[in-house]
Amino acid sequence: MTARRLDGRELAASLRAQAALAVDAAAANGIAVRLAIVVATRDEGAAWYVRSLGSAAARLGIECQIADLGAAAAPGQIAAELARLSADPQVHGIVLQSPVPAGATAAELAEAIDPAKDVDGANPVSLGRLAVGRPAFAPATAQAVVRLLDCYEVQLSGRRAVVVGRSAVVGKPAAALLLARHATVTICHSRTPDLGAVTSQAEVLVVAAGRPGLIAAAHVRPGAVVVDAGTSAAADGSLVGDVDPAVEGVAGALSPVPGGLGPVTTAGLLLATTVAATKGDVGTVR
Amino acid sequence: MTARRLDGRELAASLRAQAALAVDAAAANGIAVRLAIVVATRDEGAAWYVRSLGSAAARLGIECQIADLGAAAAPGQIAAELARLSADPQVHGIVLQSPVPAGATAAELAEAIDPAKDVDGANPVSLGRLAVGRPAFAPATAQAVVRLLDCYEVQLSGRRAVVVGRSAVVGKPAAALLLARHATVTICHSRTPDLGAVTSQAEVLVVAAGRPGLIAAAHVRPGAVVVDAGTSAAADGSLVGDVDPAVEGVAGALSPVPGGLGPVTTAGLLLATTVAATKGDVGTVR
Numbered sequence: 001m002t003a004r005r006l007d008g009r010e011l012a013a014s015l016r017a018q019a020a021l022a023v024d025a026a027a028a029n030g031i032a033v034r035l036a037i038v039v040a041t042r043d044e045g046a047a048w049y050v051r052s053l054g055s056a057a058a059r060l061g062i063e064c065q066i067a068d069l070g071a072a073a074a075p076g077q078i079a080a081e082l083a084r085l086s087a088d089p090q091v092h093g094i095v096l097q098s099p100v101p102a103g104a105t106a107a108e109l110a111e112a113i114d115p116a117k118d119v120d121g122a123n124p125v126s127l128g129r130l131a132v133g134r135p136a137f138a139p140a141t142a143q144a145v146v147r148l149l150d151c152y153e154v155q156l157s158g159r160r161a162v163v164v165g166r167s168a169v170v171g172k173p174a175a176a177l178l179l180a181r182h183a184t185v186t187i188c189h190s191r192t193p194d195l196g197a198v199t200s201q202a203e204v205l206v207v208a209a210g211r212p213g214l215i216a217a218a219h220v221r222p223g224a225v226v227v228d229a230g231t232s233a234a235a236d237g238s239l240v241g242d243v244d245p246a247v248e249g250v251a252g253a254l255s256p257v258p259g260g261l262g263p264v265t266t267a268g269l270l271l272a273t274t275v276a277a278t279k280g281d282v283g284t285v286r
Numbered sequence: 287m288t289a290r291r292l293d294g295r296e297l298a299a300s301l302r303a304q305a306a307l308a309v310d311a312a313a314a315n316g317i318a319v320r321l322a323i324v325v326a327t328r329d330e331g332a333a334w335y336v337r338s339l340g341s342a343a344a345r346l347g348i349e350c351q352i353a354d355l356g357a358a359a360a361p362g363q364i365a366a367e368l369a370r371l372s373a374d375p376q377v378h379g380i381v382l383q384s385p386v387p388a389g390a391t392a393a394e395l396a397e398a399i400d401p402a403k404d405v406d407g408a409n410p411v412s413l414g415r416l417a418v419g420r421p422a423f424a425p426a427t428a429q430a431v432v433r434l435l436d437c438y439e440v441q442l443s444g445r446r447a448v449v450v451g452r453s454a455v456v457g458k459p460a461a462a463l464l465l466a467r468h469a470t471v472t473i474c475h476s477r478t479p480d481l482g483a484v485t486s487q488a489e490v491l492v493v494a495a496g497r498p499g500l501i502a503a504a505h506v507r508p509g510a511v512v513v514d515a516g517t518s519a520a521a522d523g524s525l526v527g528d529v530d531p532a533v534e535g536v537a538g539a540l541s542p543v544p545g546g547l548g549p550v551t552t553a554g555l556l557l558a559t560t561v562a563a564t565k566g567d568v569g570t571v572r
Contacts, residue, residue, distance in 0.1 A: 013288060051504060087566050105418075105420075107415075107418040107419070107420055111420075123414075124411065124414035124415045124417070124420055124547075125410060125411040125414050126408035126414065127413075127414040127417055127418065128409075128411050128412065128413040128415070128417070129393075129410045129414070130415025130418065131410070131414070131454070131458055132392060132393040132410050132413065132415055132458070133391075133393070133455040134391075134393055134410055148334075157477055157478050158478070158479050168417070168418040171420070172417055172465075179452060179458075179473055179475075182475070182477040184472065184473070184474050184475070184478040185472065185473050185476075186470065186471065186472040186473075186485060187465055187470070187471050187472075188470050189465075189468070189470070191443055191444050191468040192444070192470040193444050198446075198470060236487075
């Protein structure tokens with residue numbers, strides 16, 4: 001058996017098409033959709049991501065402005081920049097690029113992002129609102145998990161879902177979204193003693209640990225749907241996920257890395273920016 | 287075997303003693319600790335709870351003011367009252383009593399509560415902050431779950447915890463707190479097909495479904511620690527939990543209803559109010 005491939009590229013194209021329509025609609029109303037990215041790191045992976053986000057935005061007609069504060073930026077300086085962008089009526093979406101300098105956490109700094117512009121769901125208020133079913137932007141990767149599952153018509157209600165990883169940007173919000181869709185949700189993490197015993201109970205398995213090869217074939221229930229949210233750089237510079245390739249022989253469906261969640265995440269973030277620009281209010285982006 | 291009884295009364299007394307010290311310290315600084323409760327219901331259980339909270343506060347020297355807006359209060363009126371109390375420097379803690387009138391949800395209205403005064407963790411921003419490890423007040427019942435487990439030195443790190451119920455006031459925040467303590471956490475709910483199959487995997491089982499007798503002996507792993515957060519009124523007016531009494535013969539430990547979580551919840555809410563009054567800032571209440 002070979003797992004069905006949960007390719008995200010077609011879904012991403014359809015999200016981009018929606019975003020392009022929204023950009024045109026905004027332009028007809030005299031609004032130039034604008035995304036601001038605040039960078040305070042010299043991390044190469046971050047730089048690569050910011051460049052690719054910028055060019056994806058440009059292709060859709062979304063203006064992308066980058067505020068590079070440098071890796072030595074003080075937390076107060078970053079928060080002040082986020083607050084300034086929040087108050088700027090020309091800016092519709094704000095992303096705080098990770099990692100942030102030592103001495104602050106992204107969640108703490110992101111409290112300075114207006115929730116109506118928090119298109120990557122980084123402000124804890126966005127996570128809290130999501131958790132209680134109030135309208136909010138979800139972190140783009142977590143939203144992409146549910147979008148990709150929906151695209152392939154994977155049933156969630158009543159299913160056992162296991163999320164590996166408890167980060168504020170993927171694991172926790174993905175768990176909240178799966179719970180809202182009536183899955184029975186388990187969150188595992190680095191302190192889970194027998195990870196395989198838990199993951200092998202999953203009908204839907206979402207892996208976001210950032211550890212290449214963490215999930216082997218023996219950890220997966222035959223026929224399970226597996227979404228790989230891992231993105232690590234391999235020695236040759238290529239992108240690798242958290243799921244061992246051998247899982248293909250066990251799972252019923254598996255999202256590839258690259259070409260799975262990644263394109264859906266980027267396209268979803270840009271779509272969220274157009275929602276922020278055209279509704280002028282926090283939207284529940286599905 | 288009979289389960290160890292996780293009695294909450296002694297713990298509650300120690301929390302009240304801490305609160306009384308804080309009230310005295312505040313008084314020495316000219317501060318009269320004050321809790322405001324906003325009521326917009328004619329529900330009898332709510333009225334009983336508000337009265338008992340008021341008298342418990344009075345015994346500690348905490349002033350308790352009740353804003354009874356009536357069951358016909360408009361959502362805007364409730365939110366305005368919460369905002370008014372948030373701006374009132376004489377008020378240190380604010381509780382929005384459930385249920386709220388149709389047409390609004392408690393989570394929506396509670397966004398009007400200043401997080402620094404949100405002693406019952408009702409504002410979604412408090413839940414979001416808790417989830418990402420930022421200082422915030424937790425909902426009193428969820429906080430009481432972890433306090434009671436700590437009091438009896440129940441290990442949480444690396445243990446499998448199952449929470450039954452996904453409410454914003456108990457299930458979700460209890461799951462967030464257990465996860466922060468490094469448990470592997472599963473949330474079950476009314477759409478979980480085979481509840482017993484999941485709950486019987488729990489080393490620590492927290493039940494907050496509001497359905498008397500939901501958890502039978504067969505649903506519990508032998509030796510498990512069971513915390514019963516259910517509080518329903520029986521036909522004779524007494525308080526009953528969600529856990530069948532027969533679970534005593536299977537569990538390693540069980541919190542009784544009444545006398546388990548209830549007293550810890552009330553005492554913890556009053557302690558949180560003194561924290562809000564004396565620190566003048568959001569505290570992480572453990």
